[in-house]
Amino acid sequence: MNKIKLTITGCLGRMGQQLIKSAKNSKNFKLVSLTENRIVNKKIFGLKPQLNSISAFKNANVIIDFTIPKCTLEVLKIASKLKKKVVIGTTGFSKKEENLIKKYSKNIPILKAGNMSLGINLLMYLTEIASKSLGDNFLSKVFEIHHKHKKDHPSGTALMLGKGIATGKNKDFYNLMGKKYLNKKTFPYSKKINFNSIRKGEIVG
Structure with missing residues (x-):
């Protein structure tokens, strides 16, 4: 071959x-x-x-x-x-x-793909199903952690999950995207999808 x-x-x-x-x-x-x-x-x-x-x-x-x-x-x-x-x-x-x-x-x-892992792609699909089942009345946010060398935030994986939520709601992801926080201990839920990205140490990812 x-x-x-x-x-x-x-x-x-x-x-x-x-x-x-x-x-x-x-x-x-x-x-x-x-x-x-x-x-x-x-x-x-x-x-x-x-x-x-x-x-x-x-x-x-x-x-x-x-x-x-x-x-x-x-x-x-x-x-x-x-x-x-x-x-x-x-x-x-x-x-x-x-x-x-x-x-x-x-x-x-x-x-x-923002993440090539089979597990993450399955999680995105399950997130979409959960979002569709729960409807428009629930609030959501995405929290993710990566090593200190990762430059972009939110990560591709976090954005994939956000897109899963938006798809389940039958909404445009970019219109549903909320605030993007970096290294915050806490961050709020919202009618839009807020993201909090932690960058520290040598965490695998």
Whole structure:
């Protein structure tokens, strides 16, 4: 069986490093290129990281992107020209950016999730069912904790759960989104969905 040729963006990041290790330990994948948003003067498993470009992506079957929204949109612009498949694990997109990703998905295959875990996706589905069953009269909020290195808040996982609540209510998520708190000991319920994000230590996530 032919191996799937991969490009991993953000190769020096936490997720990038983990993806590289997983790809190298798998018989199903072959790393053909790595990219970063700056010049890197060292090789990683024999590959010198490049900037996002046509030359960096041209030999890949799939591009895996766990970076930041600005970088992801740059990747999609290039991938769209090359007709490359893209897996997106980046979080923190605005509504405008989400709509732009949907536009790109009409031209190339895109798999996107704020959390790739089967358990979290099941939890999102169960949240949607609970929200639909409880109706419009109940109040909700989302509380999440991640390690201190995570830059975006709320996290992609928290937003997924918020979207589950909104879908259950048959409401637009962005219209239902409330306040976004950071490192608050307590935060209120609301008719909208409030979020509280804790960032501390080396908590797994």
